[in-house]
Amino acid sequence: MHTNQENVSATLTVAMPVANVFAALADPTTHSAIDGTGWVNEAVNQAPLTEVGQIFRMDMYHPNHPDGDYQVANQVQVLDPPRAIGWLTGEEKGDGQVEFGGWIWRYDLAPLGPSETEVTLTYDWSAVPPSIREYIQFPPFGPEHLTNSLHHLAELVSAR
Template sequence: MDQENVSATLTVAVPAARVFAVLADPTAHSAIDGTGWVQEAVDRAPLTEVGQIFRMAMYHPHHPHGDYQVANKVQVLDPPRAIGWLTGEEKDDGRLEFGGWTWRYDLAPLGPSETEITLTYDWSAVPQSIRQYLHFPPFAPEHLTNSLHHLAELVSDS
């Protein structure tokens, strides 16, 4: 596969600011996740600045420990148009190490109460040393569509 990212797009009848507010709330991420891997927010503070770290409790049946934790670093924060983060892990010595893959939501207002949401998972910066033991993307592309539908349900209910 030459392309090193996958994306999905969905339009919702909700203002972009409301969609952004849900995405900036780490406690909502487990409900949005289309893979079922995200369990809960460890760091529950809203995402407010580039460089902010937020951790998530995860579960994957093929992970060596099953339960694990990721550390995410906010890379893009442009309310209400874009939010994105780099995913990695905290090492035993407290050092953060990122693998090179990112999640990004781009929000395009289509009027006062409609938003086009594009979710992109990008692994173009993943080094070869990680690619030797992890397959990218590590999920089927429909998981992005599932995530967008979960997000649509959340923002429609709020």
Template sequence: MDQENVRATLTVAAPAAGVFAVLADPTTHSAIDGTGWIQESADQAPLTEVGQIFRMNMYHANHPNGDYQVANKVQVLDPPHAIGWLTGQEKDDGQLEFGGWIWRYDLVPLGPSETEVTLTYDWSAVPQSIREYIQFPPFDPEHLTNSLRHLAELVSGR
């Protein structure tokens, strides 16, 4: 684990385009999630462009509300090589506010039916004001490996 990010890598028995298609479908994210926090996607549209916003309904026992919603903004979209998003929330005035952490998947084809997938959670841009009440990473780094295993299972079932 680096000071400002954690990552995990797994070889998935599927072509990169198939892996990317699953990652670009927000409705699959609850099945992929290694933390169990994502309940369901509030948006059904596939991720197709940088700047696109998609929301997820979440649950975490330590969150002040328990149930909450995050707004994600696509930052990286390079099919079938990379996809990533910033996570934030909608404020009371309707404006989106992002905390500075990003989820990113990098895909490297290892042949026609295998892909090396690296999942990185990077919090290097999180301001001090947020670090005062959230410890980073806010989960055990093993959750990244769990997410990649879930992704592999989901892709192989398609």
């Protein structure tokens, strides 16, 4: 686990080929199983992530959210199969435009041979503006979330 002022990351070796790990991360329907907080409910958009700029929505739940249940819109920012994938998280406004909060989730994958992959998950909030930092503390979860997510990812790809 590594933390600095603006991001936190964790690394885990997964006993699966890099292509299998990447395929799980590029499938929005797996994200609720991978999530270490329990906030992600299910994918609204279930198409695989295939291009930078693609937007996919997730149904969420958080007890401290004003509505409890809510939806996020994620935009793919990094897509380098099978080495890296990442997305910005935001929300769709009433006019249909998506407004991003400035935080990004990124997975970097390094093959350690034909059947092992080193996965690093980074949560970076360096681009979050002061107006959002006034009401959300960053990171909004404990550091164990990233480690939990990586263990969930390992369990998921091993079961596939």
